[in-house]
Amino acid sequence: MENILVAGANGTTGKKIVQLLNESQYFNPIAMVRKEEQQTYFTAKNIDTVLGDLEEDVSHVFKDSKSIDKVLFAAGSGGKKVIEVDQEGAKRLIDASNKNGVKKFVMLSSMGADQPEKAEQLQDYLKAKHNADVYLKSSGLNYAIVRPGALTNGELTNAIALEEKLHTRGEISRNDVAQTLVQTLNDDVANNVTFEIIKGHTQIGEALNKMSFVKA
Structure with missing residues (x-):
């Protein structure tokens, strides 16, 4: 079982991700939350938690929890703190992951983050996501x-x-996004790639296995 740190675990999509990981035979979730009271939801389900605030140093997260194999970043500020959380918070966790030998970092980004300047809405958010992705x-x-x-x-x-x-x-439904993110954690798919998803007609596992584009 690989230990997966989930940043943004207390969010709507984050909770779905943690639940899927908890049901998996391959992964063990570690829910990263900002406040002690947010731990209750997960500890009631016997899910490991760790306290960490993306607006501050997060290096302690890797010392305060089980050995972390991979990281799944599903955090978001809801448009309120796009620089502090969506951009700089992601960078902090990327740096800490690098220093602690994380084997894979899966980033929940957004369609439009490749060219935020062309967006009609949420341009600041997409710029922050773009910078974090880069x-x-x-x-x-x-x-x-x-x-x-x-x-x-x-x-x-x-x-x-x-x-x-x-x-x-x-x-695309949050449920399908969560399922895609969890399957993306597998070693044999989606390594050093960037891709877009919407609802469609191809099974998630099949779509991931069929990725034929050049690694971005």
Whole structure:
């Protein structure tokens, strides 16, 4: 079992990710939360937790928890602190991951983060995500950057459209995003790649295995 640190574990998508990891035979989740009271939700389910605030130094997280094999960054400020959390918080965790020999860093990004200057909305958020993505790519870590379309609260369909660049907008449920992120943690798929996803007709595992684009 690999220990997976989940940043943003207390978020809507983060909780889905942690639950999937907890049900997995391959992964053990470590839920990273900001406040002690947020630990209760996870400890009640016998899920490991660690306290860490992305607006501050996070190097202690790797000492205060079990040995961390991989990191899944699903944190977000909800548009309130895009520089402090979405950009600089991600950079802090990338640096700490590098220093602690993390084997893979999976980043939940956003469609449009490749060209934030062209966005009609959320330009500041997309710029922050873009900067975090660029930082991860240049970090030397093995990475996967996942850029979903507009998130919905729909049911799990386990079917997506996946390409390095989809050239079309679309929606995708948080459940399908969470499932994709968890499967992306596997060693044999999505290494040093960036890709976009929306709802589609290809099974998630099949879509990940079929990625034929050049590593970005």
